[in-house]
Amino acid sequence: MEATTEITREVYWNIGKTATTVGLMYALTFLAMGLVVYLFYKRYKVYQLGRPLNRTDNIGERIKYMLTNMMGQIRVRRNSRSGIAHSLFFWSFIILFIGTFLIFVQTDITGVLFDYVFLKGDFYKIYSLSLDIAGLVGVIMMTGLFVRRFILKPENLITSREDTIIHVLLYIILITGFLIEGLRMAATELKTNPEWMIFSPVGMVIAKMLSDVSQVSLLLSHKILWWFHLVIVLAFFVVIPLTKLRHMFTISANYVFKDKGPTGKLVTLNMEDENIESFGASTVKDFTWKDIFDADACISCNRCEDICPANATGKPLSPMSVIHKIGDAAFNDPERNLVDDIGQDAIWSCTTCRACEDICPSANEHVSKIVDIRRNLVLMEGEFAGEEVMKAMDNVEVNGNPMGLALASRGDWAEGLDVAIMSDATDILKDPVDVLYYVGCYASFDARNQKIARNFVEICNASGIKVGILGKEEKCCGEPIRKMGNEYLYQELAKENIENLHKYNVLKIVTTCPHCFNTLNKDYRDLGLETEVEHYTVFLDRLEKQKLIPMEEKEFDCTYHDSCYLVRHNDIDSEPRSLLDSAGANIIEMAKSKKDTSCCGAGGGRILAEEHLGNKKINVDRVNMAQETGAPTLISNCPFCLTMFEDGIKMADCEDSLVVKDLSEIIVERLKK
Template structure:
């Protein structure tokens, strides 16, 4: 006997079955389409934004992240469970489509059956295994959400509806299969029954019943299962089930430009307001993000502000914006989100890096900050007002005279471009390495390393101004653009071919944000620059064994995916790195980003203290970084954590310079 089965066994395949079945299906899809359209109208409340260019790349991202679950699998445990459930449920859906294709298509119209023989056996086995995998992973997710719920995981009616529907659909599917097999296969085709192991197990449990009773149970369960599937379709626009569409689409609409780059606001146009005060000031994509969010809390778990008892949860920010878009479009966004939450953000991008739905959190926070600063004149504290004033007057937030910006370089092998000497690179020093006593050592070390490698270094001296990044992230777009324009004109005026900076914030700003303002000079961070000098044999390093731990700064790591070059420099100097638990893409912010370097940390505990405690937990006595902001925060954090004498913060350039000096002395 050929390996196959009657697809509509005990149900029939006439008009009495097909008409109501397809009427219910069409009605469910119509409801899905109608309320889906209503949600499209909500997205339309936002401003236009083109996110359809370069479609091949967008389609590639869509396929990769939907079919392979790439972003979802970044988190072990629940990520893998969700991935397996998706693949299992997708397999069941594909199997249902094949059944409908044969039963209501090729067989009905052409008399062609393809669910036969070996293909049918494999088909049956795959669907049974997929159903069992879906049931097991769904049970695991249920236990996590309802029995051992992690702190901060919100559970709502949506979650109960989703778990209940999915569980009922899978279980009734196995009961239907078992009832059918108990009548048609357990005795009649036992070899074929083996290809449906779960169904066979259910069938053996039911086999004691009379065939007539099993037929009644089968028919009732079949229609109940069908109604459940229709209910699932209808529930999509009203529950988190909608993420099936919105999260998938969000992969297609993801930004393709430089990672982490903000939209440059036209400050010279005729706009009456700047930033986002109401939901209509945001883009349609910002609103769409709120529907793509599944409230998985991964962003919240990695937020340094939330981890240090500050009133910020990236997950709740997205949720609050979604509520405004759906229910109170005229509400003020600052009031909806909260000023303290907005000012607590360090723009570290940890939330976006881990988000399985590709939601863009940082730009929303900065957009609302822009309105607070540019339209309301509000800042997180008086100290920030003072710092902004210092930048306007002297080009730096520290209040130092602009004329003294190059004083640190006196007596060093470095040339000011105004003197007209030929140089190989322009070293964009940054504010802290120019004026802060501790950070001047970074600038000094870098210049001496370049001299040892025969690299001629030039600086702008008093002509250099703050890159503007802290001001921009705090919302002062006008001051940022003023500074950026002046720096760009100065650098391009000297015909500079290459810029190197030791500050990741300067690097990210010059290499990405300045591009919108016409800056096209190659820019590199000093870690990759020095690594290449060592690799090329231009910079000789004498190794000396030592142990340390290494901190991935947010703006070099998550913003620019540079993780190995700094580690290679440490290893080149003979260092052995004891990695912290939070490293690379999951690194924990130092607390200085988002302009917070200029603001006092008044809420919760200090982020820098928490990070140096992570460093101390490795047992290493040295905490190595590659950022002036990080070094500043860690110096304070070591004191705040009372780790003086146990942990010392150092820049990688200082360690390298010691080895160069030792080599030359030998």
Template sequence: MEATREIYWNIDHGTVALMYLMALAAVAVMVYGFRERIALWQKGKSLDRFDHLQQRLAHFITDALSQRKVLNVMQGGLPHALLFWGFLLLFIGTVLVMLQADLLAPLFSVNLLSGDFYRLYSFVLDLAGLAAMLALAALAVRRFIIKPAGLETSSADVAIHLLLFAILFSGFLIEGARMAVTEVRDNPALAAWSPVGAVFARPFLGMDEHLVRGAHKGFWLLHLLFGLGFLAVIPRTKLRHLATTSGGSLLEPHEPTGTYSAIDLEDEHIEQFGASVVSDLSWKDLFDTDACMQCGRCQQRCPAHLTGKPLSPMKVITDIGELAGNENGKGLVEKVSRDALWSCTTCRACEQICPASIEHIGKIIEMRRSLALMEGEFPGDEARRACEAIEVNGNPFGLSATSRGDWAKGLPVSIIKGKCDADILYFTGCYASHDPRNRKVAESFVRICEAAGVTVAILGGAERCCGEPARKLGNEYLYRMVADSNIEAIRASGARRIVTACPHCFNTLARDYRELGLDLPVEHHSTFIARLINDGKLKLKPERFTATFHDSCYLARYQEIAEEPREVVRAAGIKLVEMAAFGKNGFCCGAGGGRILAEEKLGTPIVDERLRQARQTGAKSLVSACPFCLSMFEDGLKRADSREPIKAYDLAEIVARSIDRK
């Protein structure tokens, strides 16, 4: 017998016509619902996220079909991807049936669903339906029984799971009833290609054919109602993330990671800096509130949330979404809460793990800008004093700007007076210039350069804070003031290359200053030292001990530099023992986002949790490559239990003491 089947078996033409009318109505309801959502997004400011459209579309299609981001988020990723793939194949199968019935057969007398293609079609769709049901069951167990921390569940989630299960189960009942009449007895060889359908056919085999046909038609109508109801409710429930979550890949920023929009401070027509109402955010910010599936993965990675701070990146997004539904959208900061906003370290752990490509930090910075620039608010008086000191003295410590180069006395370092004739301009940063502990790092870096035959110059008193901490606290005015001063001094020096040991300075000079016109190669000392070693310019006499390495968020996540520092550590003879969270999946020290300038008054110190993770490795040395991280570790170690000693070092210190003096 030919391998095929009758399209719309047991369904009369009038019912088929009714199906198409109902389908049109369901699609119209869905389209109208999405128009309402688009109108909500349009409350936000304009933002161009459709440049490089061909590249964006390719990225979108790849991400959507591969479910790459969903699979990368660990728990629940595989079942979610299987559910998507299963429904996608079932949708394709439905489209092929419609093409066969309404186009190929009546117009071209072609039967696509026949022979080997039909056998494969039946087998693939059977397995797709089974995979989708198993995946749905796994997700239901995770959500309703295991209940991971942070995964919020409501009655709507129960309804959605039941609706999806009803669609799949009724589809197999339809197939089982049809196969009981047409295939299981009459064409068992073909029935074998629908193994799941054959199982569902067994209960119908002993029934009267008229009863089976009646049951089939009833199940068919139920399946139709479930399917069309599913389409209609997509834009009005969390199911809209089927479109918006994948759409996040289409609308991702193409600027370098961690690039945040600058403010034109000279525009006299701007009456509001930052975001105090929903309409102050961009339309993409509001789109993100619909893309969020409330999976909780962002807050499961958030160091502030995990240490008892009132910050949940997920709740920031849902709060904005709730407020966007209000007519005026006022009270944005109050809705999210000041404590939540000031708790963020801008580490980007939330954005990295988010399968929907949601941009949490830009929204937080916009609200901080409103607090800092419009209300003069800071996370504490100590942060206010630090910013005032940066404005007056060029550093958060309030020390004299003329003492900024004092650390270099007696070292082979030249302070630039005219034009720079050294190989590199070392942008020292505030901590290496003024903090006694971090001065040792600067001294070590200079010794490394000396051993490698690299000449070093500094700006001395002409150098000011890079402005990054102030900018992350929302004080764009202060950032621009010190940035313009630094750029002027760097240009006047005639320097050809800049190296800095601070990832915050590195990220700011290499990316943010470029927007302000500084076009010089900027490098972090970890990659600079790695190249000196690889080029044979720096010879090391390896020491032998075990250490663990802490990744600065502004290196690993913002600049994707994680392996080079480890290469340097290994070259120094150190055996690395990794913490559970390392590399791009590392854990913040708590100093980012301007938090280095503010006291940590809520929850437990983030650095204490990171030190606990370091101790679990059994290593006695903790190596990092950031002055902020080193300062946080030193402060944390003063509070630590002396029975578990561990010492903190910068990468440059480890290398400097390993230099082969011969």
């Protein structure tokens, strides 16, 4: 090559652009791409085993979410050093892909149609330098990921033969790419335009190492290595649909197909459809196509298992394994009974906290699958998590609460308070309440939680808010029952509650239970509830910001527990902290807080079940996290959490150093008399 004044390089240098060469190159490329399409089509046919599901509504918003998360690697990078390495590797490969695409554009479009070359001058300098840096970053990140997977070997990280194949292919692609560049530069730029080499620093190092190699050897080695590199790249593409490399496409698609909410809302079954022969799921054909597709998006990163509170305390539940077994059954044995495959102990261990879904870089949906299997167990097989759960369901069916206490006494806790019982208020239309307080079962019948109900009313009274309750017309919201699989009983309860809620035309419903709040605010919408619903922390925070709560600030140290059904299901974490701050709290955060909170163990209907499995209790595990902060007070805002923590403190034998309080108790203690 002769020296020139404008930096550039000849595309397909030493390879030639004869019809035979170009024809062979494109024949191999089209053959490989055709095989890739065919292999993905075969997988698509398996997805179709699942039930229909519309996940293409609001397609513009979905594509925007996909592009933001794919290009920004937001979910991948979250709380993970290996995720950051993966993201850097991804970005480096994107740059290399763009570089290859630009060569195609110049060679086969602008060069052929317009005789225009744009890979030259300053643009080429940026182009060449960017590709070299990207390739080097790719090699470094690959090395780091290789060391983590094959040398450090994290305890729960699954490594298979396909991981070895993937790493080898990627290494060969990156290293041969640099060697090809070095050989070309040693045969050309090193001798004619050495000043250009600074814009390909890695290639420059390799070229200088090859400075003593003869021109004939350089040309021959370059040509052989160029064709070898092409074949390896095409082999890499063919391997994609056969290995978990398919996540390159399936995760992006999964971002498009992601459930757009409301977050954690379950599908409401049509219990009156006589054409439905089976409710819930026992085989892959009972799931939706998206449930099967999730298995192809899973990259076995183990994050869901690492963060699962059930798994962390020795329960047999692995959210990742649930996804894998559904996928394995779909592709290998669609008639397989998934209940037997996954195991009932694993299925009943889930607290539906959504930690797995929140952390998953693939946007997989674990909880709905588990609840669907529970639905099949309860509605079709008559199986329950335990006799105590079956008894609680019987109690709800007869008395409207899992404790089995008399329905008529549901409002007794409010005796002596300035609260309107809606059915007894004769002038309710003339003198309407400001809010209807949906009390819930624990605040209605459990002595400890009745104090919380009374606190809420007292705070509202002090703030000039008139409160009404349904009293004996209120029944269990049905959330624990539903999460334990009894969709039929849940819907019966919900319909009766909705009828009573609508009867009084209230404008706002407030709950002190996150589970009641989540159910009324989301799930009841499918059955006709239209009234606005708020959790009391949000409601009281607004009152406090409006200076309506006559509260004195008194400093104290505490740690705060984010209820899963507030923070993960409803993104509520700032309002409770704002209230505590106004009360004078110095909050010492636990190691796991806000979106990274750890479950108390009561969600998913587990409040009704005994915890027999595992090497420790979930509530004790969380209490130990609170103890580690050194704070004397643990603040909660959920009746389930409060109950679990009081038991956990006793079991952890730390009653002298830690006390649990509901947030309402902190406020009441500071009300101006």
